[in-house]
Amino acid sequence: MNKRRVSKQIEVGGVKVGGDAPVTVQSMTKTDTRDVDATARQVREMEEAGCEIARCAVPDMEAALALADITRRSNIPIVADIHFHYQLALQALQSGVDCLRLNPGNIRDRGKVETVVREAKARQVPIRIGVNFGSLPPVGAIGMTRGMLRHQDGVNKLPKAGEAEQGQYTIVDHMVETGLWEIGILEALDFDLIKISLKAFDVDTTVEAYRRMARLVPYPLHLGITEAGTARAGSIRSAIGLGALLYEGIGDTIRVSLSDDPREEVYAGLEILKSLELRKDGATLVACPSCGRADVDVRKLANTVDDLLSKVKTPIKVAVMGCEVNGPGEAKDADVGIAAGAGRAIIFRKGQKARIVAEADMLSALMEEVHKAESEVSEPAGV
Secondary structure, X not given: OOOOOOOOOEEEOOEEEOOOOXXXXXXXXXXXXXXXXXXXXXXXXXXXXXXXXXXXXXXXXXXXXXXXXXXXXXXXXXXXXXXXOHHHHHHHHHOXXXXXXXXXXXXXXXXXXXXXXXXXXXXOOOEEEEEEHHHOXXXXXXXXXXXXXXXXXXXXXXXXXXXXXXXXXXXXXXXXXXXXXXXXXXHXXXXXXXXXXXXXXOHHHHHHHXXXXXXXXXXXXXXXXXXXXXXXXXXXXXXXXXXXXXXXXXXXXXXXXXXXXXXXXXXXXXXXXXXXXXXXXXXXXXXXXXXXOOOOOHHHHHHHHHHHHHHOOOOOEEEEEOOOOOHHHHOOOOOEEEEEOOOEEEEEEXXXXXXXXXXXXXXXXXXXXXXXXXXXXXXXXXX
16 A cells, blocks of 8 residues: 555544544434434434544524534534535534535635635634535636536536546546635635545546645545445445545545445445554454355354444454354454354354354354453553
């Protein structure tokens, strides 16, 4: 994996983003923000799943006002997602949010952006410039307040970067130029608490846009594949796009966008980071795919163990194997493992048999060994 890009570090409600801070995982509430109880409850669920920054939609003034109660009830930073109306950003700031997301595609009046930036600067609240393919300004009209409808704006006619002829203006060019327009406004007001995102559904477009922006500015990058899809397809699409960028050292915070519970977004994001060894906290599950040799339902067993490990915060590796012949050897680097057979199971540590237990006791025995491993990892060296 390439050395991580050095970016300016900012703080979002006390959570460091960029610089040498770990890559953080974000998600977005799916509740009606005006329903304070439901939204606060979902933020709490997201936090319990491992989410470090939560974003809430702000469709109207009632939602902007509700953020005051939501932020007070949240243990993690709250980001206000603002589109179209700059007044909502001003109210969100008064409500005490920890960060704003502004869309340069649908708030294109420089004066209005400047008004928001001045208020954010006074409060030292960061701003994410959120460029999104689905809401780009018309071609040739970046920063112009009177534009054509999207089906007439020319955006969908722009070629992808890899399909363009030499010198031809591409969709990546348009995304990057849109972001740079708003960056210029913020920098002109001596405001540098900036994050940037450049999201598209198309993986190639997204990756190239981030690569381009990473070379042009020093600010932290918020990675995401927009409208990625269901938990099954969207997690894969996001893992490919975000994984490619993170492997290149690009990216400081991520959000996996799924048509599912936000906790699924958090789980997917954490697993992406774990797979690249960018996160060490929490248990990592290794499970065999199962085959005709298996004497137990490996799928059921693996999912049960995965649920049991959800509360484990210590960086340990746990293996679930369906064959007691090859299991210990195949997962010999796991801290703890189980190889289930007919009526019994082998519990092993670092590839070595620890004990043999009856099938009815295998889960409790496994978790006993997991807790022992947690204690060993947590003990100071030499103790």
